[in-house]
Amino acid sequence: MQKTALVVGANGVIATNLINHLLELDDWNVIGLSRRGGKDTEKLKYLAVDLLDAKQTIDKLSGLKEVTHVFYAAFQNRPTWAELVTPNLSMLINVVEAIEPVATNLQHISLMQGYKVYGAHLGPFKTPAKESDGGHMPPEFNVDQQQYLEKKQKNKHWTWSAIRPSVVAGTALGNPMNLVLVIAVYASITKELGLPLRFPGKPGAYDKLMEMTDAGLLAKATIWAATTDQCANQAFNITNGDLFRWNDLWPKIARYFSLETAPPLQMLLQTVMADKEPLWNGIQKKYGLNKHSYQEVSSWAFGDGVFSWDYDFIGDGTKARRFGFYEFVETEEMFYRLFDELKAKKVIPA
Ligand SMILES: NC(=O)c1ccc[n+]([C@@H]2O[C@H](COP(=O)([O-])OP(=O)(O)OC[C@H]3O[C@@H](n4cnc5c(N)ncnc54)[C@H](OP(=O)(O)O)[C@@H]3O)[C@@H](O)[C@H]2O)c1
Secondary structure (H helix, E strand, O other): OOEEEEEEOOOOHHHHHHHHHHHHOOOEEEEEEEOOOOOOOOOEEEEEOOOOOHHHHHHHHOOOOOOOEEEEOOOOOOOOHHHHHHHHHHHHHHHHHHHOOOOOOOOEEEEEOOHHHHOOOOOOOOOOEOOOOOOOOOOOHHHHHHHHHHHHHOOOOOEEEEEEEOEEEOOOOOOOOOHHHHHHHHHHHHHHOOOOEOOOOOHHHOOOOEOEEEHHHHHHHHHHHHHOHHHOOEEEEEOOOOOEOHHHHHHHHHHHOOOOEOOOOOOOHHHHOOOOHHHHHHHHHHOOOOOOOOHHHOOHHHHHHHOOOOOOOOEOOHHHHHOOOOOOOOHHHHHHHHHHHHHHOOOOOO
């Protein structure tokens, strides 16, 4: 049966890949929602909406009666964990309150979460984190969003699922959280300066266990959970399925970029990359790259966050497997594939 997906946060690292994957499948029409909107195609329509504006959201979504599945992956960045709560909870509430009354055949609402549910952003947390682990002290917007959905779903015919990826790897641009882009642009600038590639994180972060979630794998898992009956009203960790330590992977990434490595040197990327815009503009010109502003390719604060985790950062991915999702991605190969993609798209030098 033909289904219609409303993908919320359509220009994000996560939603961009979700949309691309939905379009590869035969039985989906897609509506992509974000403030910026996008270019319509036969199977994909964009809707430019500011979800912080409840009235605008109701108005603009009032005609979407064909929507069967909502995939929520919007995100508003704020400087503190507490400040993230109000805008991110409001956006979800506004979209659900607007779509539920008009989409009479609504079947599912999928919520994109992360390991903040486990307190991973606060410090060393219990690993591998399981979906059944106990909660932690608020404020935390992922938990509030899930609680809102659980309450809203009571006595309804639609169901929800919550998807919990680790750090997500994709090649979308202009997003605050994109680790692949952080490493690719950091390496390209390092190379241009003739320097070795130093791990910039905390000394204790270099040898801890890490994992990633490929955005393509995440897209498949998200759709699987949204369309599989036994996944109704459940949360799932979704990860590549392998683990790594930066002290093993970092020199390999350096080799990919034909760079030497040198011992790690702790530095905040936000600080040391702040003056590199003219250099970046020069690199774009020198290597004939497509024009992307320095802002569009800079997720330095997120890089600083990830490289500061001097504790294991891993979830238990077996629940999804027990429920029937068996795909995996080899993380080292994934990094090279995504760097290759950035080169092919002329975002970084070949
Ligand atoms: N990236 C990661 O590594 C990662 C890892 C684990 C979990 N997560 C979680 O996954 C979720 C999505 O993350 P992401 O990294 O994909 O986010 P993202 O790249 O920042 O994308 C967020 C999307 O939300 C849209 N948006 C923001 N404000 C909006 C508004 N007022 N109205 C309508 N649309 C709005 C943005 O598009 P416009 O600018 O066009 O509005 C953008 O398309 C978040 O909850 C995040 O915590 C992310």
